[in-house]
Amino acid sequence: MCCGKIIYSVKTWWRNIAILLIFVLLAGTAVAADEVLRQPGGGATDNIRRVLILNSYHPNYPWTRDLVEEARKQISARFPNVEYYIE
Numbered sequence: 001m002c003c004g005k006i007i008y009s010v011k012t013w014w015r016n017i018a019i020l021l022i023f024v025l026l027a028g029t030a031v032a033a034d035e036v037l038r039q040p041g042g043g044a045t046d047n048i049r050r051v052l053i054l055n056s057y058h059p060n061y062p063w064t065r066d067l068v069e070e071a072r073k074q075i076s077a078r079f080p081n082v083e084y085y086i087e
Contacts, residue, residue: 047081049079049082050082050085051082052086053071053072053084053085053086053087054087055087059086068086072084
């Protein structure tokens with residue numbers, strides 16, 4: 001009975017560490033991306049930002065099309081020179 005609680009505790013500890021590590025990595029990536037976008041030219045030499053949108057479903061589904069359109073609208077509102085690649 002005692003060993004079962006210890007094993008559960010170790011599994012819980014590793015799961016919490018994994019979740020924390022993923023959060024730190026994602027937060028660090030977001031901060032780095034934000035810094036690149038704040039630089040003159042946004043990290044691009046020709047001042048055009050390139051955005052890749054990957055769809056899990058067929059792009060002709062109405063709800064997928066609506067999501068892509070809204071994403072393009074929101075991105076274009078902040079960054080005027082955007083080149084989209086939609087897959």
